[in-house]
Amino acid sequence: MIEVRNLVKNIASSHRQNAQKNGIAIIDNLELLIEQGQSASVQGASGCGKTTLLHLLSGLDHPCAGTLIVAKHAIHNYDETRLDYFRRHTIGIVFQQFHLLESLNVEDNIAFTARLAGNLDPHHINNLMQQLGIADMRNQRVTKLSGGEQQRVAIARALAHKPRVVFADEPTGNLDEHTSSAVSELLFSTCRALNTTLLLVTHSNDVAALADDAYHMTSGQLTKITPSLQKS
Numbered sequence: 001m002i003e004v005r006n007l008v009k010n011i012a013s014s015h016r017q018n019a020q021k022n023g024i025a026i027i028d029n030l031e032l033l034i035e036q037g038q039s040a041s042v043q044g045a046s047g048c049g050k051t052t053l054l055h056l057l058s059g060l061d062h063p064c065a066g067t068l069i070v071a072k073h074a075i076h077n078y079d080e081t082r083l084d085y086f087r088r089h090t091i092g093i094v095f096q097q098f099h100l101l102e103s104l105n106v107e108d109n110i111a112f113t114a115r116l117a118g119n120l121d122p123h124h125i126n127n128l129m130q131q132l133g134i135a136d137m138r139n140q141r142v143t144k145l146s147g148g149e150q151q152r153v154a155i156a157r158a159l160a161h162k163p164r165v166v167f168a169d170e171p172t173g174n175l176d177e178h179t180s181s182a183v184s185e186l187l188f189s190t191c192r193a194l195n196t197t198l199l200l201v202t203h204s205n206d207v208a209a210l211a212d213d214a215y216h217m218t219s220g221q222l223t224k225i226t227p228s229l230q231k232s
């Protein structure tokens with residue numbers, strides 16, 4: 001579950017005491033609720049604050065004000081030690097720039113987060129590689145892969161430790177239309193199977209429409225653009 005209340009991020013200052021006084025609020029009293037196991041997509045103009053929102057929810061950036069609860073973790077109150085534990089165990093992140101470990105092969109990149117979390121399930125990792133079409137590349141260094149292949153490795157890595165929540169920033173941005181559709185369906189179906197909450201930023205209407213709820217971001221806030229597609 002993700003619960004965000006009155007979230008403010010001022011891009012000129014990350015210090016709480018200066019939040020209201022300095023700079024522009026790129027996130028301005030934003031509210032969001034996603035139940036456990038549900039998914040939501042966020043679309044919006046370039047520079048409107050989508051990546052900033054994911055960084056705040058991942059504990060990679062600090063809010064100026066507001067409440068951020070992610071899988072029962074009230075991370076707005078956490079220090080770096082607790083945030084580090086939270087990131088390792090609770091969430092998976094697909095970054096826009098992948099951030100793969102260049103010295104490792106495909107399989108070790110994917111297993112890395114699971115090893116850190118102490119939750120290595122080789123069968124699950126093998127399934128992810130098979131479903132994402134990267135099993136044949138398991139022993140290759142990631143630097144040898146195309147952008148689209150690296151993107152699939154990044155997606156598998158985010159799911160490898162069966163996190164409670166996944167944040168994905170343009171997870172299909174480097175994929176052709178056919179692969180984008182297959183990979184995004186796999187991302188959504190794997191999250192559903194694991195009862196993992198998924199929050200995804202995308203420029204693709206097709207990918208956004210796969211989510212239970214779709215939001216548009218503007219003026220630092222989210223507006224729901226489709227009714228919730230409640231599953232029976």
Ligand SMILES: Nc1ncnc2c1ncn2[C@@H]1O[C@H](COP(=O)(O)OP(=O)(O)OP(=O)(O)O)[C@@H](O)[C@H]1O
Binds near residue numbers: 044048
């Ligand atoms: N650390 C920072 N310091 C100052 N400004 C920042 C910082 N991080 C982001 N910004 C600014 O905040 C705004 C939102 O950036 P963000 O990356 O969240 O946008 P976005 O909606 O994800 O854009 P895109 O769709 O192009 O990826 C931009 O104007 C950006 O320049």
